[in-house]
Amino acid sequence: GMAELERLAADLRTAETAVAFTGAGISAPSGVPTFRGDDGVWEAFDEGQFTYDRFQRDPAGFWADRVELHRTMFGEEYDPNAAHDALAELNRNEHLEAIVTQNTDGLHAKAAADAGGDDGDHDSSSDGGESAEAAAEFGARETILELHGNARRVRCSDCGRREPMEPIVERAEDGELPPTCDCGGTYKPDVVLFGERLPETVLQRSRSLARESDVFLAIGSSLVVEPAASLPRIAASNGATVGIINLESTPVDSAADSCLREGVTTALPRLQELVELSGSVQ
Numbered sequence: 644g645m646a647e648l649e650r651l652a653a654d655l656r657t658a659e660t661a662v663a664f665t666g667a668g669i670s671a672p673s674g675v676p677t678f679r680g681d682d683g684v685w686e687a688f689d690e691g692q693f694t695y696d697r698f699q700r701d702p703a704g705f706w707a708d709r710v711e712l713h714r715t716m717f718g719e720e721y722d723p724n725a726a727h728d729a730l731a732e733l734n735r736n737e738h739l740e741a742i743v744t745q746n747t748d749g750l751h752a753k754a755a756a757d758a759g760g761d762d763g764d765h766d767s768s769s770d771g772g773e774s775a776e777a778a779a780e781f782g783a784r785e786t787i788l789e790l791h792g793n794a795r796r797v798r799c800s801d802c803g804r805r806e807p808m809e810p811i812v813e814r815a816e817d818g819e820l821p822p823t824c825d826c827g828g829t830y831k832p833d834v835v836l837f838g839e840r841l842p843e844t845v846l847q848r849s850r851s852l853a854r855e856s857d858v859f860l861a862i863g864s865s866l867v868v869e870p871a872a873s874l875p876r877i878a879a880s881n882g883a884t885v886g887i888i889n890l891e892s893t894p895v896d897s898a899a900d901s902c903l904r905e906g907v908t909t910a911l912p913r914l915q916e917l918v919e920l921s922g923s924v925q
């Protein structure tokens with residue numbers, strides 16, 4: 644409720660290193676389906692069809708199923724919602740050190756581009772901005788870390804070249820199974836598949852952020868998938884104030900200082916307002 648939001652806002656105002664960690668629930672109001680719960684993606688699809696092992700063994704069959712999953716999850720162009728925008732604003736005003744997301748929809752990057760008032764020199768509607776991994780490689784302090792990659796991109800599993808996903812999905816729908824790169828390599832959605840290692844740089848940076856954080860918000864995630872679900876625990880064991888904002892209970896609730904059973908599109912704009920309130924002239 645309000646009291647908890649006011650306490651979280653007070654913590655955010657004085658935080659040195661505040662981190663927001665997000666899951667599918669933050670994109671649900673944008674229309675992107677979540678994975679678990681009654682109308683979750685894994686009710687309609689068998690996650691066993693999307694393992695890294697299957698991609699390696701049977702890339703054609705993997706892509707035939709992936710096209711259907713992609714159309715279900717990303718059928719139409721989704722827009723960031725008020726929760727993404729609130730986090731983007733807190734990030735821009737340096738109340739948040741970073742946003743670490745499990746989501747592959749690129750909506751945090753879109754919201755950042757909208758909030759940043761970019762001169763629009765890059766097309767934020769394509770691959771959702773530079774990948775955190777690439778940015779980390781070049782030492783840029785990317786403030787949006789995509790733990791599970793970005794489904795708006797594919798990557799050649801041989802030469803590593805990245806391409807926008809849309810045209811590749813169309814080629815696969817037209818029968819190119821699996822879609823292949825000019826180098827002859829097989830394209831892979833630029834996401835972390837079940838059984839696949841997370842990008843090391845992004846995972847290490849996320850873990851050190853969790854360790855350094857003094858406020859850690861876990862938003863819209865069921866917190867059941869590792870290693871992501873361990874991040875709020877790392878933060879808590881290093882003395883951070885952990886706030887969970889989620890419609891359902893999670894296995895990490897007992898380790899958190901506060902749990903808000905509230906929708907992200909009401910809780911986050913309100914939280915951002917309360918934090919910025921202090922910034923304005925009283």
Ligand code: APR
Pocket residue numbers: 665666667668669671672677678679680683745746791862863864865866867868888889890891905906907908
């Ligand atoms: N406001 C707040 N919470 C919400 C909202 C909302 N509007 N809508 C849904 N939620 C909550 C649900 O109650 C649920 O607990 O968001 C959570 C979403 O959980 P999941 O669907 O399990 O998504 P996530 O935690 O991101 O899954 C982690 O699992 O399948 C893999 O790689 C995939 O990144 C994904 C990972």
